[in-house]
Amino acid sequence: MLRKAAADPALLARAPTDAIVQAQERPVLAILTIDDDLQLFRGNRQNFADLLKTGEDQGFLAYVATVRHLKLDAPRVQGFTYNAAKDVWIKSWFPRPTIVYNRIPQREDERLPWVRKKLARIASQPDMALFNRRFFNKWSLFKWLSAYKSTRGYVPETKRLTEQRVLSGMLKRHPLVYLKPVRGKAGVGIMTVKLSPEKNLPYRLQVQDEKGSSTYHCATIGRLWTRVRANAPSESEPYIAQRGIPLAKVNGRPFDLRALVQKNAEGVWELTGIGARMAGMSSITTHVPRGGSIEDPERLLVAVFGQEKAQQVFANARHAVLTLASRIERASRSRMFEMSMDLGVDEQGNLWFFEANSKPMKFDEPHIRKKSLERIFQYGHYLHRRRQQERR
The missing domain is CATH 3.30.720 (Signal recognition particle alu RNA binding heterodimer, srp9/1)
Structure with a gap:
């Protein structure tokens, strides 16, 4: 388990400042979070460490930056990286990012006026792309999706x-x-x-x-x-x-599908993976912290519908999440990169949209997790190439 970084700067290692020079031709991604008095910054440190390692493997310079320290009028940013060998977070100076990946973990932090103002400024920077502008609002999602013929059939009243x-x-x-x-x-x-x-x-x-x-x-x-x-x-x-939708059940326990969609190396929405979550015996939702369990979606669908219909339901789910993601992005009037979705499957095999999350939690399925990390930087490379072409 990762240790929390100490607040005392004397306990932090220092990264070499020549990282700024080395990054001139590399895309630079800052994982954006918020300051914390006790542990320097908030957020899932294991997720941040995985992102930094994948970014390095994909040819990026990546680091963690807080809203307060991301100075948009400066050529460099004070941020953090992670030394796995020493299990310590390292404080140093890094170049101005070309991509900012918003992982502010709490809605109440993101709603602070000075945080909202900084996010708006980031989104307006011509040389900077912002991933995950803000958390979704459930009512807005249902309004958007109910307004269009291609998606309203997935929305419960x-x-x-x-x-x-x-x-x-x-x-x-x-x-x-x-x-x-x-x-x-x-x-x-x-x-x-x-x-x-x-x-x-x-x-x-x-x-x-x-x-x-x-x-x-x-x-x-x-x-x-x-x-x-x-x-x-x-x-x-x-x-x-x-x-309320009467969900399909296995052994008396309802389940739903959890999908992750992200933009790929060509800048197009693509399904990264679909998992399933089965509700706990006394829970009204399928969330794992509330007794839910992680399951194989195809196995559950076959158990309920048989092989042939299960394949059709799964194919319909793949189509649905891409349609829904495209519509949400257009309706939001902001560029998006990724979102997770909860889809219900009723007893007849119909699909229902329950929720979308603009800041997906870490998927526990290893194959989805690995691909999700890589796709962040693959899409980042796509944006970096486009920017270089525009400069020529």
């Missing part, structure tokens, strides 16, 4: 949860409704409402928090709404209400 009558209307049409925080992460704050009219307490509310889940039974829609509001993280946290 979704409404902004602004008042009680929105929830009441959804439950009249769907016996299962998911309530999701617009800016949620890792399943925290997700709720489900199941309506069973034949019961004395017909409304069953299940709430997922950081430690587990809680269940409430309510007699009326008014009492249900009071419970929902009490369990929302805060009054200012917007929610959406979404039709």
